[in-house]
Amino acid sequence: MRLGTELRRLREAAGLKAREVAAFLDSTSAQMSQMEAGIAGVSADRIRRLAAHYDCTDTALIDALTAMTGDRARGWWDEYRGVLPQVNLDVAEAEHHATFLRELVITHVPGLLQTPDYARAVFRYMRPELPESELAPRVEHRMRRRTVIEGDAPTPYETIVHEFALRIRVADRQVSRAQLGQILDQIEQGHVTIRVIPTDQDGFGGAGASMMYMGGPVPQLDTGFRDGAADTAFIDVEPQLRTLRTLFRKVEEATLDPTASRDFIHRLSKEL
Secondary structure: OHHHHHHHHHHHHOOOOHHHHHHHOOOOHHHHHHHHOOOOOOOHHHHHHHHHHOOOOOHHHHHHHHHHHOOOOOOHHHHHEOOEOHHHHHHHHHHHHOOOEEEEEOOOOOHHHOOHHHHHHHHHHHOOOOOHHHHHHHHHHHHHHHHHHOOOOOOOEEEEEEHHHHHOOOOOHHHHHHHHHHHHHHHHHOOEEEEEEOOOOOOOOOOOOOEEEEOOOOHHHOEEEEEOOOOEEEEOOHHHHHHHHHHHHHHHOOOOOHHHHHHHHHHHHHHO
16 A cells, blocks of 8 residues: 555656656556555566656655565464454554664553563453453564564664553553563563653643554655554654644654663562
8 A cells, every 4th residue: 555655656757647657657547546545566676667667766765665565474463363453464564664663652661561360450450341352462463563672683663652651551460560560671681662651840831642653674764653542643744744843853853861770670679
């Protein structure tokens, strides 16, 4: 879908109609619509041909788009198709392809850092009607998402967490202690950076600012994600992405530095 979106943007930037490009490709308007909607596939050769027709000279972007055509292997998230909502699969896939991850969370520990017991408590509270057969795959899926920040080639991950999220007990004291221990372990691995917003910080008005920012192979392919109470949304439009980047930098000003944040979390774990 993202590949099709970017091809449509290139066409529109060139000032061409879909029917004009379809004629150039000896294709149909319907086939063009399917390609730009992500329904029909497109070859790397055709992308390069289209880029030349659109007078696009951004070789880094063209190379990134052509690379997307060959990356059609099933990922681990496909095992949950039909089991979990599609957005869960989309988030896992987007994280898998990201070159870096930035996250801002106010009310809960970030999903990529959660322990199984913490995740289970969150899901059970938010969806108390879920039977174990539906709850278990949600917890399992969340744990498998952590592969992007673990292993031999972890994706750089930076997150801002509010003190409130670290203190609230979604289950009991034991689960909270284990959760803080899990966060400290991730920090020690060296590829996870955590900054804490203390509750006594003046001038922080971003209580509803949770978001994920996923870096693409080129900046034009960056993706944002906002998960709200009513709906969820992926963001790929530059003005909105710029807003997310600005928001992250603004909130970062209210945080403790990484070393002070680590010490802060360590002290919290000792209080439990």
